[in-house]
Amino acid sequence: xxxxxxxxxxxxxxxxxxxxxxxxxxxxxxxxxxxxxxxxxxxxxxxxxxxxxxxxxxxxxxxxxxxxxxxxxxxxxxxxxxxxxxxxxxxxxxxxxxxxxxxxxxxxxxxxxxxxxxxxxxxxxxxxxxxxxxxxxxxxxxxxxxxxxxxxxxxxxxxxxxxxxxxxxxxxxxxxxxxxxxxxxxxxxxxxxxxxxxxxxxxxxxxxxxxxxxxxxxxxxxxxxxxxxxxxxxxxxxxxxxxxxxxxxxxxxxxxxxxxxxxxxxxxxxxxxxxxxxxxxxxxxxxxxxxxxxxxxxxxxxxxxxxxxxxxxxxxxxxxxxxxxxxxxxxxxxxxxxxxxxxxxxxxxxxxxxxxxxxxxxxxxxxxxxxxxxxxxxxxxxxxxxxxxxxxxxxxxxxxxxxxxxxxxxxxxxxxxxxxxxxxxxxxxxxxxxxxxxxxxxxxxxxxxxxxxxxxxxxxxxxxxxxxxxxx
Ligand code: NAD
Numbered sequence: 430x431x432x433x434x435x436x437x438x439x440x441x442x443x444x445x446x447x448x449x450x451x452x453x454x455x456x457x458x459x460x461x462x463x464x465x466x467x468x469x470x471x472x473x474x475x476x477x478x479x480x481x482x483x484x485x486x487x488x489x490x491x492x493x494x495x496x497x498x499x500x501x502x503x504x505x506x507x508x509x510x511x512x513x514x515x516x517x518x519x520x521x522x523x524x525x526x527x528x529x530x531x532x533x534x535x536x537x538x539x540x541x542x543x544x545x546x547x548x549x550x551x552x553x554x555x556x557x558x559x560x561x562x563x564x565x566x567x568x569x570x571x572x573x574x575x576x577x578x579x580x581x582x583x584x585x586x587x588x589x590x591x592x593x594x595x596x597x598x599x600x601x602x603x604x605x606x607x608x609x610x611x612x613x614x615x616x617x618x619x620x621x622x623x624x625x626x627x628x629x630x631x632x633x634x635x636x637x638x639x640x641x642x643x644x645x646x647x648x649x650x651x652x653x654x655x656x657x658x659x660x661x662x663x664x665x666x667x668x669x670x671x672x673x674x675x676x677x678x679x680x681x682x683x684x685x686x687x688x689x690x691x692x693x694x695x696x697x698x699x700x701x702x703x704x705x706x707x708x709x710x711x712x713x714x715x716x717x718x719x720x721x722x723x724x725x726x727x728x729x730x731x732x733x734x735x736x737x738x739x740x741x742x743x744x745x746x747x748x749x750x751x752x753x754x755x756x757x758x759x760x761x762x763x764x765x766x767x768x769x770x771x772x773x774x775x776x777x778x779x780x781x782x783x784x785x786x787x788x789x790x791x792x793x794x795x796x797x798x799x800x801x802x803x804x805x806x807x808x809x810x811x812x813x814x815x816x817x818x819x820x821x822x823x824x825x826x827x828x829x830x831x832x833x834x835x836x837x838x839x840x841x842x843x844x845x846x847x848x849x850x851x852x853x854x855x856x857x858x859x860x861x862x863x864x865x866x867x868x869x870x871x872x873x874x875x876x877x878x879x880x881x882x883x884x885x886x887x888x889x890x891x892x893x894x895x896x897x898x899x900x901x
Contacts, residue, residue: 433604434466436628437611439479440621446471447629453605456522456748456787457739465604468629473637476596476625480567481643483594483622488564490592492551496543498589501617503539506582509613510536513578513606520605521574522748522787524739527702534868535578535610541869542586545889558899564592565669565894566645569638571631571659573651574750575705575809577603578610583883584648585614585624591892593646597626598634600651602750631655642666646892649673650707652807653833653877660880671881671891673707673873675807676835679828680710683821683841683850684719691840691862692726696813698838698864700734700791703746704811705754707878708836710864712797712804714824717817724773724795727815731774731791737783746811748787755787758810762792765803770794770814799830807833821850829855834875838864857882 431453435442447469455462490498506513513532517523523531551562570584577599588595599607611626627634635655638644639662646669649659653675660670680695682688698710715723739747749755762777775792789810797804797814804814818824828837837856841847844861851859857874858866866872871882881891 431463437626479622480594499543505617507536521750538582546590574600574602587888680838686840835878
């Protein structure tokens with residue numbers, strides 16, 4: 430049982446000024462595992478002031494100094510990999526393999542940013558001018574609950590590489606993970622105020638960050654709904670905003686694909702992180718003529734999935750993160766049936782033998798049309814909709830028939846055909862015959878899945894601003 434009541438401001442842990450206390454519950458057992466006293470607006474104001482002072486120092490740092498900072502952060506977070514993994518399992522039920530990956534990724538972000546910065550030209554000639562890429566200023570880094578450490582480290586690494594001090598606002602639903610991470614980051618011994626961590630409510634701490642005249646840039650990951658509020662809130666002070674938002678990604682299995690390879694990959698894309706992933710491939714598009722075969726294979730695959738204790742290495746799907754998430758998934762499973770889709774595996778209620786904990790049955794719908802809620806809205810749980818198409822053009826049309834456009838998965842034996850179809854897809858990333866992204870390539874969404882790109886050079890540049898200096 431942990432009682433957290435601290436924010437990390439100006440290089441030290443301080444007791445928060447807020448008074449609201451919330452419980453953290455282990456979603457696999459429903460046991461209360463911690464309490465958190467949330468920071469409030471005053472804490473955010475203090476954190477912003479500390480970052481503003483540190484920005485003066487950060488703006489003068491050299492590339493070499495920032496690479497050294499990133500390497501210290503990498504080592505510090507790497508040393509906490511196991512604690513990060515355990516907190517991700519305990520707080521949101523991530524299955525072991527996923528928790529392991531996310532916690533390793535957290536330290537890898539700093540190594541990637543160090544390499545990106547080392548290779549990057551911060552000053553170049555364009556025409557008669559010299560163009561200097563300068564830090565944009567103090568950054569607000571706002572993260573969701575479903576990938577806490579990875580999101581925070583990815584944003585922080587790019588901010589530091591660019592020379593920006595920051596105020597980090599983790600989700601109020603990831604307090605245990607944020608605490609482990611804060612302790613790890615503190616061990617890197619960076620100058621005071623270079624990063625500050627304030628865990629509080631969005632309408633309070635988040636709003637202060639989004640409106641403060643001292644914050645120049647917001648890097649936000651979360652829902653499209655909140656992203657719009659943040660973009661509106663930031664406009665008066667003309668904040669630069671990067672938004673990584675909601676997804677409703679399609680997995681398109683073309684008729685020439687190897688179905689035995691494609692379908693397991695597509696199902697893993699649908700159920701990754703217990704289905705609580707922005708990039709989950711939650712619409713499976715298959716040729717109508719192959720539907721029967723697809724249904725059989727999908728059913729066999731899902732029947733073989735281990736749902737349960739996230740500590741068990743064999744578990745593919747653990748519990749959902751909260752009771753609210755459990756209820757949300759039940760709502761969508763009911764809605765799918767009401768609107769005429771047919772369940773081919775799974776359904777409402779908890780899996781047999783898992784009455785305690787926020788476990789749901791991995792559920793797949795067939796007979797889904799694109800106008801149904803389950804095909805249009807982000808469910809954020811292990812619920813997959815199978816849609817059928819008659820020809821390639823219709824597959825592309827269906828894939829693009831959404832307001833979102835984060836990622837798409839495409840399966841085909843022909844590279845040439847896959848590349849042609851990929852060029853027609855409205856998505857920030859298209860993965861062909863694979864489901865693992867390249868973490869140095871730009872990541873972000875088109876349409877209502879976001880604004881701007883993260884990772885690698887694109888992530889670095891999102892915290893930089895070009896200054897042109899021309900002289901005679
Ligand atoms: P959310 O939008 O509810 O919250 C995200 C963060 O924003 C939290 O820290 C929250 O406290 C804060 N917030 C809420 N209101 C705010 C306000 N008015 N001003 C400033 N901050 C505010 O999202 P969530 O439920 O934590 O996460 C799940 C969502 O995030 C899903 O939609 C998922 O697709 C999306 N997501 C996207 C990506 C991506 O990279 N595109 C990655 C992970 C999650």
